[in-house]
Amino acid sequence: MNHNPSAFASIEQNGLVARQLSHNYGNYQALSETDLHLQPGEVVVLSGPNGAGKTTLLLCLSGLLYPTNGRVWIDGHDLYGDEVEAKSRLAFVPDVPRFYTELTAWEHLRFIALAHHAGEGFEARAEALMKEFGLWQARDLLPHHYSRGMRLKLGLVMAFIRPFKVLLLDEPTSALDTEGLELIQTKIRQHRQRGAAILLSSHDRALSSQLADRVLNMQAGKISTNGSQAAGRQAAGEQPDSAGEQENG
Amino acid sequence: MRAVWMVRSRQLQSRFRFWLALVGYDRNDKSLLHKIYLVYAGVFYTLWSFAVLSLVAGGAARLLEMVQEISGLDSPALAASALGGLVLLLWALLAAYNASRSSPLIFTEEDSYLIAQTPADRRSVALAWLVGQWPRTLLPISALMVTLGFAIIESLSAGNLNASDIPRYLLAGFRSLSVTVFLQLGLLALVWALGAYRLQSDHYRPYSKLAPVLAGILVLLALLPTTLARLPETNVLGALIYAAARSPFLAPINRVLQAGFGSTAWAPGIGLAVGWTILGLLLLAASARALNLSRASQESRSVASWESAMLAGNIRQLEEISRRRRLALGYAPSRLLTGQHQGRSGWRALFIKDVLQVSRNGWLRALFSWSAVTLLAGVGALIPVWIQGDIGVQAFTLLYWMVLLVNRSTTRLRNDLETWAVFGQLPLPAGRLILAEILSAVLFGSLATWAGLVIAWLMQPLLVMTSAPAALSLTQLLIWAILAPVLIAAIALGSALDVIRQSKSANLLSGYAPLPGFLSLAIGAVVSLLSILLSTGRVSLAPSFLGVMMAFAVSAFSAYALWRTGAERLKQVS
Numbered sequence: 001m002n003h004n005p006s007a008f009a010s011i012e013q014n015g016l017v018a019r020q021l022s023h024n025y026g027n028y029q030a031l032s033e034t035d036l037h038l039q040p041g042e043v044v045v046l047s048g049p050n051g052a053g054k055t056t057l058l059l060c061l062s063g064l065l066y067p068t069n070g071r072v073w074i075d076g077h078d079l080y081g082d083e084v085e086a087k088s089r090l091a092f093v094p095d096v097p098r099f100y101t102e103l104t105a106w107e108h109l110r111f112i113a114l115a116h117h118a119g120e121g122f123e124a125r126a127e128a129l130m131k132e133f134g135l136w137q138a139r140d141l142l143p144h145h146y147s148r149g150m151r152l153k154l155g156l157v158m159a160f161i162r163p164f165k166v167l168l169l170d171e172p173t174s175a176l177d178t179e180g181l182e183l184i185q186t187k188i189r190q191h192r193q194r195g196a197a198i199l200l201s202s203h204d205r206a207l208s209s210q211l212a213d214r215v216l217n218m219q220a221g222k223i224s225t226n227g228s229q230a231a232g233r234q235a236a237g238e239q240p241d242s243a244g245e246q247e248n249g
Numbered sequence: 250m251r252a253v254w255m256v257r258s259r260q261l262q263s264r265f266r267f268w269l270a271l272v273g274y275d276r277n278d279k280s281l282l283h284k285i286y287l288v289y290a291g292v293f294y295t296l297w298s299f300a301v302l303s304l305v306a307g308g309a310a311r312l313l314e315m316v317q318e319i320s321g322l323d324s325p326a327l328a329a330s331a332l333g334g335l336v337l338l339l340w341a342l343l344a345a346y347n348a349s350r351s352s353p354l355i356f357t358e359e360d361s362y363l364i365a366q367t368p369a370d371r372r373s374v375a376l377a378w379l380v381g382q383w384p385r386t387l388l389p390i391s392a393l394m395v396t397l398g399f400a401i402i403e404s405l406s407a408g409n410l411n412a413s414d415i416p417r418y419l420l421a422g423f424r425s426l427s428v429t430v431f432l433q434l435g436l437l438a439l440v441w442a443l444g445a446y447r448l449q450s451d452h453y454r455p456y457s458k459l460a461p462v463l464a465g466i467l468v469l470l471a472l473l474p475t476t477l478a479r480l481p482e483t484n485v486l487g488a489l490i491y492a493a494a495r496s497p498f499l500a501p502i503n504r505v506l507q508a509g510f511g512s513t514a515w516a517p518g519i520g521l522a523v524g525w526t527i528l529g530l531l532l533l534a535a536s537a538r539a540l541n542l543s544r545a546s547q548e549s550r551s552v553a554s555w556e557s558a559m560l561a562g563n564i565r566q567l568e569e570i571s572r573r574r575r576l577a578l579g580y581a582p583s584r585l586l587t588g589q590h591q592g593r594s595g596w597r598a599l600f601i602k603d604v605l606q607v608s609r610n611g612w613l614r615a616l617f618s619w620s621a622v623t624l625l626a627g628v629g630a631l632i633p634v635w636i637q638g639d640i641g642v643q644a645f646t647l648l649y650w651m652v653l654l655v656n657r658s659t660t661r662l663r664n665d666l667e668t669w670a671v672f673g674q675l676p677l678p679a680g681r682l683i684l685a686e687i688l689s690a691v692l693f694g695s696l697a698t699w700a701g702l703v704i705a706w707l708m709q710p711l712l713v714m715t716s717a718p719a720a721l722s723l724t725q726l727l728i729w730a731i732l733a734p735v736l737i738a739a740i741a742l743g744s745a746l747d748v749i750r751q752s753k754s755a756n757l758l759s760g761y762a763p764l765p766g767f768l769s770l771a772i773g774a775v776v777s778l779l780s781i782l783l784s785t786g787r788v789s790l791a792p793s794f795l796g797v798m799m800a801f802a803v804s805a806f807s808a809y810a811l812w813r814t815g816a817e818r819l820k821q822v823s
Contacts, residue, residue, distance in 0.1 A: 007379055023823075064673045065754040066823040088676035098668050101572050102609035103602065104579055107738075108671075110586040114598035115675050141579040158671070172661055 012074050015197035016061065016166045021070030023056050030056040032222045033069065038197035040165065043188060045208040046201040048218035054201040055095070057218070058170050061199070062092035075165045088116060091164040097155030099143040105130075105154050106139040109161050116162040122238040129157045132183060147198045149175040160187065167191060169200035173207060185211060253369045256360075259375040264381075267560060302389050302422070303391065306399035311646050313397070313404050319487035321479075322494055325404040326512035331395040331494035333425075333506050336393060338468055339497075341436045344386070345461035348444030352545035354378045357553040361546035375537035376530075379441055383434060391426055394509065398425035401510055421511065428509035431522035432502070438529025446536040448544050465733040471498030501525075527648030565667075565761060575610060583608075598736050607689070617656060619697040625650040626701025626733075630710065630726065647781070650698075651740060651773040655765050658690035658741035659748050663764070666748070669757035673822070680816035683749075687741040694737040702726050702733075728784050728797050735804040736780050742811035749818045757822065776807045 016038040023031040031053045046054045056064050059065035061072055063086070072079040077086040093226055099108055106126065113122045130136040133153040138146065143154055152175045159167065167188075174180050188198055188211055202208060208215050216223045266276065272290050275283060316328040347353070356365060364374060398421040406414065447457040475492035476485075483491070494503060499520065508518015531786065551570055558566035583604045586593065593601055607615050629646040665672040665686060675682065706726055744765040751763035785802035 059754060059758075062674065064669060064758070064822075068823070083820060084310050084676050084678055090674070092670065092674060094670045097670060098758070099665075099671070100602070100606060100668055101569065102576060102606040105584070107580075107586055107605070110582070111598055111602045112671070114586065114593050114601075115677065117596065119594060138579075140581060142576060144573060145578060155670075170776065205442055243757045245796040 015042065016199065017073040018061060018237050019071050021057070021060055021067050021072065023060055023065065024068045025226065030221050031060065031067075032220075034223055036061075036223075038046060038166070038199055040195040040197050041192050042213045043192050043198045043200070043211050044214045044216060045212040046199065046216050046218055047205075047208060052218040053221040054218050055170055055223070058168050058199070058201060060204065062090065062168050063087060064092070088163070088166070089165040091159035091162060091166070092168040093152075093155045093159045093170065093172060094172055095152075097151055097158075099151070099154070101142065101144060103142070104140050105135060105143055107147070108143065108154065108158060112158050118162050122161075126157075129160055130160065133157050134179070149180065151178060152176060153180060156184065156187070160191075165196055167196050167198045167200075169198070171201055171203070173202060173204055181207075252367070253364065253373045253377050253670065256363055257381055261381050268813075302396050303399055303418075305396050309396050309400035310403035312398050315664065316490055316565065319483060320494075321483055321487065322491060324512055325366060325401045326510040326771050327494045328490070329401055329510045330503055330506035330512065331490045333394055333397055333429075333510070334499060334502050335490070335493050337390065337433070337436065337502065337506075340386075340390065341440060342461055342465050342468070344437070344440045345409040345443055345464060348440050348460045349447060351552070352448060352547045352548040353382075353441045353444035354542075355382065355549045355553050356542070356546040357557065358550055360553070361543070365542035365546040371540040371542065372534045374542060375441065375445055375533055375540060379438060379533065383437060386437060387430065387433055391429050393754045394425040394429040394506075395422045400424045424511060424515060425509040427515075428505050428518055428522045431519065431526045432505050435522070435525025435527075437530035438526070438533045442529065442532040442536045445540045448541050448548075449536065450541055468499075471761065472496055497696040523652065564581040564764070567762075572610060580609070583768060596681045596685045599665075599675065599677070600688060603685070603689060606661075606664065615693075619693050620654050622650060622657070622694060622697035623651065623701040623704065626698040627708070628727070630699075630702055630705035639805050647777060648774070651777055652770065654690075654694050654737055654740045655744045655769045655773055658687055658694065658737070659744045659765050659769075661689060662686040662745050663762040666752055666757050667760045668763035669754065669822075673757075678816070679819040680812060683742070683745055683812060683815050683819065684774055685743055687738070690741045691734060691738045694741070695734040698733045699730055702730055725785075731797070732780055732784060732800055732804065735801055735808060736777060739776045739804045739808040739811060740769075740773040742808050742815060743776070744769040746811050746815040746818065747772070749815055749822070752822050755821050772807075772811065776804055779803050 016036065018034060018036040020033050020035065021031065022033045024028065028153060034057065046057065048054055056065065057153070060067045060070075060077075063072075063083065066080070072086075074086040075089045077089065079086040079090075099105075103111065109126045109130075110122065113119050127136065130139055133156065135150060135153055135157065138150065143151055146154065152172070156169075156172065159169075172184055176184060185207065188200075217223065266274070274287065274290075274292070310325075313325045313328045313332075316322070316332060317325060318329065320331065320368040322328045344353075355378070381393060390697060399418060402414065402418050402421045424774065443457065443460055446579045447454050472489060475496040476488045479488035479491045482488075493499065494507075494723070496503075504513065505518050505522045505525070507513045508515050508521075553572060555567065558570065583605050585601050585608075586598075586705040625646055629643055629650060632643040662683070670683075677685075706723070747765050748763055750768065751766065757764070780800040783796045783803065
């Protein structure tokens, strides 16, 4: 099954490429063999019912779940063979982020930035992001004192604080307030403009119509629909920038 | 009211069934065989409890004799009431101290939805929860009082007890138990009344925290006149125990206990004990009328989670709850992560983050956790001096040293794996991630082991017996000191491989990292055994210097192979 808009994508291409990706939990096949290509500056929304395999696909693409078969390339780097280069270009936000018990929100950001060699100009970037997401006042709190929505926002900020060329989001709007929803849409648009390939799972049809270049529908571990340009995005007249030229973060 | 009791009785039944299941009770088994087994189990545990308490009573009788001797009290019953009274007072003051800081009513998360948000009568709730939590405090105090009751009979009979004394023995136990039940319930209800008073409506009553401290001071003042009067005849401890039995200010408690221990009539004593219960329950009812269940629930939810994790044996959850209790609400940014970022980037950030986590949990706690390694290394080195030629004891000590290292060396890795979505995305080579995780364990493990060896060397002259056994050789100590870091690295990397091998992505994302298992112990045992055999020259082909080199090489090669395998497996967590 091929979900590449340009027929057969070369692994050297920028963005995200997955070939023959599948995953089984024991005898249960959660993800059937899947090919996928996201071009730089493209936003793809994964939709489908609960248990369709969206999270499994995102986990395999993020390197957090080793696929039973298949390979993934991030910006031309093999996720499992050249993991340092691949992971330095990749950001994934799970639907329920978990944090270190002993580190405050601010320290989480600092740690992520340092681990990604992105300490330059950290203070200004972190302050701006935390203010945008409404976490600035609570920056010195331990995250287990945060509400569910605040934890999701912190997970998103931890992704945006570092450079990436591929962004994976699992249900990023599930616990957000109205302002948070608008903000995440703005952020996705900004990063698309900068050439990031963005794949997100969502049940929110409005979000899909407003943001998605393509909508992929998943059913029982298979991508059943190779979607087309979303009407909302066309109406807005947005075009992706020159692919992958500019690093996000 | 009925709804509250219905919920509470279900909870108590469920908890009771848990304990019954431990002794083999199966509610679905209606067979005759099962009923016979239950009768057998009941008789067995009754006799077992009696036997244990009787056994302890022998020691308690000697204690009572000692107490009589230093205090000058003229009967074992008075000595028992003094001891029992002091223990009860200390327990009540401690319980009051806790109740003045955290709700004595323990509500689970479900309770907070089911009970705390309903307009149920707060007095009923307080009473229902008191009934549920009473047995756990009553049990140890009752056991102590019954033992003291038995000890009095042992003491009076001067060790000449026979079968005909059993009824007298049992009666003494029953007598002390009968008064304890009511007195302890009364004191517990008073403690709860204080807790409920602090949690009334939205009142913030910081002064209620002082009440237990003031009560403690009052108790000391009550004991002071009698203690001072007695001092010329005995020492401070003896005078204090005498005062505990004779002080007129403590008479309301002493009268009850003395009746229970048979030095005064039982009926007035039990009447007074019931009076304590009534007083406690009335005060609890009065202060619980405006009890704010939401506040109580908020304060006690983590205690409830801790208790349910204890019952389920959920070590990971227990650790997490304990960690959260130790930590503050928040912290100012740590200097460890701020400042020049060049020296803190990449894998160093992971190491610094680990240091920060350990420091937030307390350095003393971390050092204390490594002190057992020091102790075992020292004891292991000293055993040949202490117990000549006992290789079994030394091997057992070494095994325990290794088990501790297996456990300690994976703490950081497990903690990071439990935050898999963060840890798994770090753009660092898997091998370097593992090294960063075990670095502190190898460092502290080596330091702790070296400290143990140094202590063993220093203590050796004190332990050498008159028979002058073979001394602990400095060469042998140096060999162990050289081998320790590489051996510890091999053990740590073997344990890391075992943890990674067992890890499942779905579990890690839910915050559950596996504990090191049998493979860790097997790897540790094989590498340790090989190193020891080679370094001590017990393998014939290895003369001492070559043996040490070979032991070093075997440990180093094992460590390298385990590290490479662990790194490959970390990339393939599925």
